Amino acid sequence: MKHTFSLVYELDCPLHIAVVTYLDAEHYIFLHRKHTDLYEVVKREPLKTTIRQAWKLGGVHLGYTSVGEYRPPAEFLNYGIKPNPMWIPSFWHLVGINTHLIYSEIPGTDRTLSTLHVEVDLPFFLWPLRHRMQRRIERLKVEKDDEDIAMIKRREKMYGRGNLAGYLREGQFLLYKDAFVAHFGHHAEQVKKGA
Amino acid sequence: MSSNYFPKTVPLNQLHEGQAVACDVGDDTTMVIIRSGDQLSVFRDICPHMGAPLSEGIVCSEKKTLRCPWHGYLFSSDDGAMLDNPNRRIFAEFAGAYASYKPDAAPSYTLRLHHYVIEGDHVRVSRERKEA
Numbered sequence: 001m002k003h004t005f006s007l008v009y010e011l012d013c014p015l016h017i018a019v020v021t022y023l024d025a026e027h028y029i030f031l032h033r034k035h036t037d038l039y040e041v042v043k044r045e046p047l048k049t050t051i052r053q054a055w056k057l058g059g060v061h062l063g064y065t066s067v068g069e070y071r072p073p074a075e076f077l078n079y080g081i082k083p084n085p086m087w088i089p090s091f092w093h094l095v096g097i098n099t100h101l102i103y104s105e106i107p108g109t110d111r112t113l114s115t116l117h118v119e120v121d122l123p124f125f126l127w128p129l130r131h132r133m134q135r136r137i138e139r140l141k142v143e144k145d146d147e148d149i150a151m152i153k154r155r156e157k158m159y160g161r162g163n164l165a166g167y168l169r170e171g172q173f174l175l176y177k178d179a180f181v182a183h184f185g186h187h188a189e190q191v192k193k194g195a
Numbered sequence: 196m197s198s199n200y201f202p203k204t205v206p207l208n209q210l211h212e213g214q215a216v217a218c219d220v221g222d223d224t225t226m227v228i229i230r231s232g233d234q235l236s237v238f239r240d241i242c243p244h245m246g247a248p249l250s251e252g253i254v255c256s257e258k259k260t261l262r263c264p265w266h267g268y269l270f271s272s273d274d275g276a277m278l279d280n281p282n283r284r285i286f287a288e289f290a291g292a293y294a295s296y297k298p299d300a301a302p303s304y305t306l307r308l309h310h311y312v313i314e315g316d317h318v319r320v321s322r323e324r325k326e327a
Contacts, residue, residue, distance in 0.1 A: 025282075025286065026266045026267070026282040026285075026286070027265050027266050029267070029285070030262075030263070030264060030266055030267035031264065031265045031266075041286060041289075044289060044292065151247070151265060154246060154247075154248065155245065155246050158241070166244075166246075168295070169300075169301075170295070170296070170300035170301075171296075171297060171298065171299070171300035171301025171302060172296070172301070173286050173296055174296070176293075177295045177296045178293040178294055178295050178296075181295045
């Protein structure tokens with residue numbers, strides 16, 4: 001049975017900064033460390049990455065693998081969740097979650113609209129818990145965005161609003177960096193000083 | 196006190212063993228101070244990689260290290276040298292994947308330690324940094 005919902009709100013940053021923050025995978029397990037203990041790349045494709053994400057429970061890393069896909073310039077999908085390891089019964093044996101995140105520029109501003117569409121696939125006996133799961137997913141998304149916005153605001157104050165320079169250095173890793181540069185590289189020169 | 200020093204002092208009793216403490220030293224400057232016995236390590240509260248507040252990082256007293264809270268870069272709290280970028284391993288699969296990403300071009304960042312003097316039960320931080 002499928003339960004769907006959407007979560008829409010504004011982010012106080014330009015579109016290219018919202019996108020580059022999403023693609024800055026180096027911060028996933030450090031800035032967002034309360035949300036994950038282990039992050040591993042399982043498979044790399046041009047615009048897709050299969051990752052394993054896990055949490056330590058009783059000495060065992062318990063989690064899932066999933067596929068993340070970038071649809072330039074500013075859409076991100078996550079799907080194909082599989083429990084990992086398969087032999088330990090877990091929540092992920094019962095429930096599948098697919099997400100589609102769309103960032104878009106709010107016309108006339110340098111702010112970003114974040115639209116997250118979520119589809120939760122769950123068995124009938126968990127159907128009564130769908131709203132609780134929805135609230136949990138929404139809370140997780142908001143918490144991560146709050147951490148990202150705190151990082152964005154600090155960088156904005158130090159380096160100027162919209163400043164991409166640090167992310168575009170040759171030695172800096174970003175997921176799908178060539179695709180990002182092709183779509184947003186022209187923002188490199190466009191820096192407005194923060195307050 | 197000469198202008199080689201920041202105007203505000205920091206009470207020593209605010210500095211706890213093995214903690215990275217954010218300290219306002221005046222002139223809109225925040226330092227991070229890590230106490231290890233009688234020794235203090237003093238540097239700007241800014242990660243040279245992306246600007247993270249290092250005072251929110253993770254200190255390991257035994258190994259004398261400080262891990263950046265945003266991207267996990269590991270520094271020596273003794274001399275500020277960068278010891279490890281764990282992302283090189285986590286994302287090793289991507290080496291050579293993009294024309295715009297050259298892992299070997301990543302600089303080895305360094306935290307520049309500041310001199311300080313003890314004035315009674317306070318510490319005053321110098322604007323001068325130790326030689327790298």
